[in-house]
Amino acid sequence: MAAWFAPQNEEFMRNSLTKIWQDKRGNAMIIAAAALPLLIGSAGLATDTIQWALWKRQLQRAADSAAIAGVYERAAAESATSGVPDAVTKDLGFNQHTGMTLQSGYPAITYPADSGSSKNQVRVVLAVKRPLAFSAMFMANAPLIRTTAQAATVGSVGEFCVLSLQNNSKTGIQATGNASITMDCGMMTNSTSTNAAAGQGSSSVTATTLAAAGGIQQSSNWRVDSYQPYSPKLEDPYASLAPDSSDFASCASSPPSLSINGGNSGLVVAGGACYSSLSIGSNRTLTLKDGTYIISGGSVNIQGTLNLTNAVLLLTNKDSGTTQTIGSLDMNASGQINATAPTTGKWKGMAIYQDRRAVDNAPTGNITSSSPNKINGNSTNKITGVIYFPNQQLTYDGNGTGSATCTQFVAKRIYWSGNSGLNNFTANCDLAGITAITTTLRVRLVS
Template structure:
């Protein structure tokens, strides 16, 4: 009799437990759906696509529960800590379904919500950017290279180990980020943060103008100095470069329409507010003719980029025409007396940098197809009031 009397209670408890489990499952499913859609929308924002289209497509693909109301997709959100932020995407989903036991008792179907906000946020300041998009290693540190950058390095390489630090090299740079994978290494200084599988970083100098025919007017000059000789030059176009002595460059832009910008072992090159553009008057028809650079390790290089932010080349010291074929390596060395300030921009080709102990490199940034360090490079990167902009990379994550 007692068992019979308690049976309704036991059945009711079991029914309520079943309904609770079902409700919890639906809640988790719709929340997962909202999280995924918000992330899809934010990734779309990061890559310049439509957030609503991407989030809607993701909701259709997931379809874990049937929605009973049109999804709310906001870019930027109208509420929450990221309200008004165009880099954030807020998604609100709703479903309603009857619970088996509760239905018998006449309980209305519960309304279940899932809400998530994802955003594109900064992942750190970088001073070395590799634009390599394939599975080739983007940044290499080899030999006895000691690299102290004072900021991070990032590559778009999809290699399983996109940044290679080998030999007895040492790198102090954080974070170290890549679209592909990153392998922990004793070559990284203590405290280095690795960010594998990051979203691609955009070319920070993509807006620089491509050289045009007007830039090559009167381009029949020679930029040279014999050993022991000192020569001064004005901005313009030069189709022959051979520096073995001392060259003083006046303020301005120098277009190099020569096979190579060569600086000899005993040469000295001086210039402030200078931008050197490596290009070719025949770049459109023959991109292999675009000039490269070769600065010998014994040379003294005292060059500073323009600091005036009104100058389209502010902060840029060397810029290789982006039409250059990926067929060579640009070599930049210097002796202990060298002073470098500005950015090296080689979007289509590899660049190799070999610093020397004692070089003054308080603000040096590098953007190349691939970047290799083979010498000591103690780059402080204190770039205030130098005209050299920050390179800020981003990542996508749930923020609410």
């Protein structure tokens, strides 16, 4: 009986398994069951990867901010590093919002050496360990997330005596001929040209800084401590300053012209006045003092000597229309100007002002030797104050040997030419009523 049952049972089992093997109705379930661990694993790894990338990005942002804060601290402390750790820690308290606790020994702060234009460098390294929901089942320790950020000041902070407001791809400052300029401050142009400031001929310009919104081609004509190409543009520092009705109180309906050419040489005018034009003949002298002097619609031509004492000369127009004629300044031959701007009041610091309604004689923006505004000839000029021509070019030409103590030149374009020389060209002076033109501190992440 037992002998018969065993073979029969064996055959039964074989037949049953054969039927199951040949039956396709359960294949999908078997394949799904086999693939399920792979699907779960893939989803878990994808979730972990996204979470890890998010933490990494948050940590990197915190490191970037901390490094920048460290550089600002170094710059404020004249490159000293003693206050940097506190600045970094304080910034992390503000900007590390992930709730992650840094690993022991972090933040790690180092100070790479200056490299090119990159100064006051600070490198900050942050690290955390965070368990990942899925991977933690297979890892004995949480993975380390580590980020590094390095920041520096780029270029140097500058104080500028010369600002070109040229705001296109044409040259804004040019020195040519035998022009010789010496200053203990800098020059800046908003030109975006690849050659925003051009030195030519035998010209020589000595300055602390030469900066531009565009490029600057290094040249033996420029003798500067610091090139700052591709700097942020500077706003017109006097954009809000304009004549108003109180300034035109002295203007009659038809202002007279004033010509100094004969027996009236040596005339002294005090308290302000309004003229349609002004001319001073060769070897003649005019003194305007203690007030605001309007030139309404006409120009100023100086062949003799103009003394501005505690006074401002306004090239403007008493009529308010936007198309009214605005005159220019032409000082030539042996002309001379001695200017001291007011130190108080609305026009403090301003020596010569041209209304921004003046039409640019070179609408394409090309710098040219035929400028409508010239300080020209064998002049021995002494200027304390702002020379302001925001919409036209200003040319300093000839054989001048002027002294520009506490002076700013602000113009659309500035052209130094001839044998002009500005020696003892000193920085802006608060006591002269002049507000210094400076760049803002530029801090950037560097590699």
